[in-house]
Amino acid sequence: xxxxxxxxxxxxxxxxxxxxxxxxxxxxxxxxxxxxxxxxxxxxxxxxxxxxxxxxxxxxxxxxxxxxxxxxxxxxxxxxxxxxxxxxxxxxxxxxxxxxxxxxxxxxxxxxxxxxxxxxxxxxxxxxxxxxxxxxxxxxxxxxxxxxxxxxxxxxxxxxxxxxxxxxxxxxxxxxxxxxxxxxxx
Numbered sequence: 234x235x236x237x238x239x240x241x242x243x244x245x246x247x248x249x250x251x252x253x254x255x256x257x258x259x260x261x262x263x264x265x266x267x268x269x270x271x272x273x274x275x276x277x278x279x280x281x282x283x284x285x286x287x288x289x290x291x292x293x294x295x296x297x298x299x300x301x302x303x304x305x306x307x308x309x310x311x312x313x314x315x316x317x318x319x320x321x322x323x324x325x326x327x328x329x330x331x332x333x334x335x336x337x338x339x340x341x342x343x344x345x346x347x348x349x350x351x352x353x354x355x356x357x358x359x360x361x362x363x364x365x366x367x368x369x370x371x372x373x374x375x376x377x378x379x380x381x382x383x384x385x386x387x388x389x390x391x392x393x394x395x396x397x398x399x400x401x402x403x404x405x406x407x408x409x410x411x412x413x414x415x416x417x418x419x
Contacts, residue, residue, distance in 0.1 A: 243267075250276055250306045252296055254386055255283055260296060260308065268301040276308065280390065291319035313389060313416040320350065323410055329353040332414065333366050337374055343382040347373055348415040349398070354407045361406050368405060372398055382418075389413060 243266035250261045260278055265271045275297050280289040292315055296308035324330050331351040338344055349369050353362075376394065377385065388394040399411035 246304065248301065248304055248306045250296070250298065250308050252283070252308050252310070254310050254383065258283065263298075263306065271298050271301050271306045274298045274306070275311070280313075284390065291315055309418075310386060311418045313386075313413065315350075315412065315414050320414065323352060325352075327356060328409065329355075329357045329362060331362055331366055331369075333369060335370055335373070336419070337377040339377045339382045339385060340379060341381040344419040345377070345382075345385075346415070346417045346419055347413060349373070350410065350412050350414040351402065351408055352410040354409055357406060364405055365402055365408075368402060369398065369411075372401060389416060 245264045245266050248263050248265060248271050249259055250263060252258050252260045260283070261276050263271060263274055263276070275295055277293055277295045280292040280294055281287055283294070292313065294310055295312035295314070297311045298306040298308050300307040329352070331353070332348065334346065334348045336344060336346055351365055351369065353365075376397075380388075385394070395412055399408055402408055402411055
């Protein structure tokens with residue numbers, strides 16, 4: 234008679250995921266059999282679930298678990314991005330879309346990739362589009378030199394940085410949208 238191999242399964246337990254940047258708010262749960270299997274996992278949630286503001290429904294935030302203690306996974310924010318369907322919805326014919334991608338370093342030496350998106354109110358000369366792109370880059374680099382990562386997150390989530398960007402750039406050319414399409418911690 235053939236011997237039957239018995240596989241022993243480890244019992245999985247639930248880990249509560251906590252967002253450090255949002256006053257240790259619970260953002261979800263995950264299952265794992267060991268603590269080290271939770272490390273490095275990511276969770277993606279809508280910003281409106283955290284802020285209770287329906288206007289931020291077009292933005293998602295990605296968290297990564299970097300510490301596990303007593304059945305809790307502590308997460309840090311690693312990415313802020315707009316959902317692609319929102320970007321497609323706001324881009325209209327007869328308007329110019331300006332996108333860029335660049336690296337910045339905050340005051341506390343956190344390296345970030347920022348991808349802004351600007352939409353003009355009408356078709357525009359190439360020289361004005363270049364001017365808007367360079368001024369946007371300059372604004373972000375200067376802002377990041379003066380502020381640390383947590384302050385930058387607060388201003389992006391509260392939309393203060395985007396308002397400042399739009400108010401500064403509308404002096405060059407009127408804009409419909411001046412947003413951050415992606416902010417990623419490297």
